[in-house]
Amino acid sequence: MIDLKQLERKAENGQNYYEDYKQGLINRGASTEVLEKIMSLGAKRREALTQAETEKAKQNKLSAEVGKLKREGGDASAVLAEVEQLKQKVKDLEQNATAVDAEVQELLMTIPNKPHSSVPVGKSEHDNKIVAVVGEPTKFSFKAKEHFEIGEKLGIIDFDRAGKTTGARFTFLKGAAAQMERALIQFMMDVQSTQHGYTEMIPPFIVNSKSLTGTGQFPKFKEDVFHLDNTDYYLIPTAEVPVTNYYNDETLNEADLPQSFCAYSPCFRSEAGSYGKDTKGLIRQHQFNKVELMTFCHPSQSYEVHEQLTSHAEKILQLLELPYRKMLLCTGDMGFGSAKTYDLEVWLPGQNAYREISSCSNFEDFQARRANIRFKPKDGGKPQFVHTLNGSGLAVGRTLVAILENYQREDGSVAIPKALQNYMGGKTEM
Numbered sequence: 099m100i101d102l103k104q105l106e107r108k109a110e111n112g113q114n115y116y117e118d119y120k121q122g123l124i125n126r127g128a129s130t131e132v133l134e135k136i137m138s139l140g141a142k143r144r145e146a147l148t149q150a151e152t153e154k155a156k157q158n159k160l161s162a163e164v165g166k167l168k169r170e171g172g173d174a175s176a177v178l179a180e181v182e183q184l185k186q187k188v189k190d191l192e193q194n195a196t197a198v199d200a201e202v203q204e205l206l207m208t209i210p211n212k213p214h215s216s217v218p219v220g221k222s223e224h225d226n227k228i229v230a231v232v233g234e235p236t237k238f239s240f241k242a243k244e245h246f247e248i249g250e251k252l253g254i255i256d257f258d259r260a261g262k263t264t265g266a267r268f269t270f271l272k273g274a275a276a277q278m279e280r281a282l283i284q285f286m287m288d289v290q291s292t293q294h295g296y297t298e299m300i301p302p303f304i305v306n307s308k309s310l311t312g313t314g315q316f317p318k319f320k321e322d323v324f325h326l327d328n329t330d331y332y333l334i335p336t337a338e339v340p341v342t343n344y345y346n347d348e349t350l351n352e353a354d355l356p357q358s359f360c361a362y363s364p365c366f367r368s369e370a371g372s373y374g375k376d377t378k379g380l381i382r383q384h385q386f387n388k389v390e391l392m393t394f395c396h397p398s399q400s401y402e403v404h405e406q407l408t409s410h411a412e413k414i415l416q417l418l419e420l421p422y423r424k425m426l427l428c429t430g431d432m433g434f435g436s437a438k439t440y441d442l443e444v445w446l447p448g449q450n451a452y453r454e455i456s457s458c459s460n461f462e463d464f465q466a467r468r469a470n471i472r473f474k475p476k477d478g479g480k481p482q483f484v485h486t487l488n489g490s491g492l493a494v495g496r497t498l499v500a501i502l503e504n505y506q507r508e509d510g511s512v513a514i515p516k517a518l519q520n521y522m523g524g525k526t527e528m
Contacts, residue, residue: 220428
C-alpha cells in the first residue's frame with residue numbers, strides 16, 4: 099500500500115512524490131483515475147476535520163459562556179441549545195471524515211506499487227532487459243522432445259488419469275518423476291538453509307483473507323485464488339502469503355533484521371485469464387510445488403538484499419547446470435506489489451525458448467504497510483515499516499521440466515544432474 103501522507107505532502111527538496119507516483123502509474127500502463135479520486139477524497143476529509151475543529155472551538159467558547167451565565171444567575175437555555183447544535187454538527191463532520199477515510203483506505207488497496215527508478219519503462223515482456231545469460235542453450239544431434247513427451251514415454255507423468263481424477267491442469271507424477279520432485283524440494287531447501295543461512299519453514303497451506311490482503315492478492319486478484327466454501331479460508335497461491343504474514347501486526351527489533359526464510363509449499367492457482375495458454379504439460383498447473391525465499395529487512399538494505407536473494411535463486415540453476423538468463427522486468431510487466439523484479443528464465447530445448455522459473459521482487463514497504471509489519475530502530479526512534487522481498491527458489495515443477503528437456507537423450511532416457519544424484523539414491527539416469 100502506498101503511503102497516503104507521502105502522497106499528500108507538499109513538494110520538498112525538489113521532489114514531488116505525488117507527481118512521481120502518478121508518472122509511475124502511467125509507466126506501468128495503469129489508470130491514474132483512482133489516484134486522482136484518492137487525492138480528491140483526501141482533500142474532502144481534511145476539509146471536514148478542519149471544519150470540525152472550528153466548530154469545536156465555537157462549542158468550547160459557548161460552553162464557557164454557559165458556565166458564566168449560570169454563575170451570574172442568567173438564562174443559559176438559548177446558548178445551551180446552540181452548544182447542542184454545534185455538538186451534533188461536530189459529530190456529523192467527524193463521522194463524514196471517518197467514512198471518507200474508509201473509502202480512501204479501500205481505494206489505496208487497489209493501486210499498485212511505485213516502480214523503482216532503475217526499472218526500465220516498457221509496455222510488455224518484450225521491453226524487459228536482459229541482465230545476464232548464463233550457460234549456452236542446450237543443443238542436441240537429434241530433435242529435442244518436450245517434457246510431456248519424455249515423461250509419458252517413460253511412464254513417469256500421467257495427465258490423462260489426473261484429468262479423470264480431478265480435471266484439466268492436474269498431473270500424477272510417478273516413479274522417477276515423483277522421486278525427483280521430492281529430491282528437488284530437499285535439495286533446494288538444503289542449499290538455501292545450509293549455504294545461504296535461510297531458516298527453513300513449512301507454513302500453513304491455507305490462509306485467511308486478511309493474509310491475502312496483506313500481500314496484495316486481495317482485493318485485486320481474488321478470482322485467482324481457490325476459496326473453501328462457507329469459510330474465510332483460501333488455498334495459498336504461494337508460500338509468500340503465509341510467510342509474509344508470519345509477522346503481521348508485529349513490531350520487530352532492528353537488531354533482529356534481516357529475517358530470512360526458505361519455505362516449501364504446494365501452491366494452488368485458478369489461473370483465471372490464462373485459458374488456452376500452456377495447456378499441455380507441467381508449465382501452468384492448478385497445483386504445483388515451490389520453494390520460496392522470503393526476507394524482512396531494514397529499508398536501507400533492501401536493494402542489496404534483492405541482489406543477494408536473486409543470486410541465491412540463481413545458485414540452484416547453476417548447481418543443476420541448467421542454462422538460464424536473468425531479466426530485469428519493465429514497468430509494464432511487473433507484479434502489482436513489486437517495486438523491482440528480476441525474472442530467471444531457464445532454457446527449454448523442447449520449446450526452443452527461455453521460460454520463467456523464478457521471479458524475485460523487492461516490495462519495499464508496500465506489503466509491510468498492508469500487513470502492518472514494523473521494526474523499532476536501535477536509537478529508539480519512531481517505529482518504521484520493514485521492507486519485504488521474496489523470490490522462487492525455485493518453482494519445483496518447472497525445474498523438473500527443465501531437467502527432462504535439457505538432460506534428455508536420443509534413446510528416450512534422461513540423465514540425472516550430478517547435484518541431484520545423492521538425493522536420488524545414487525541413480526545417474528531415469
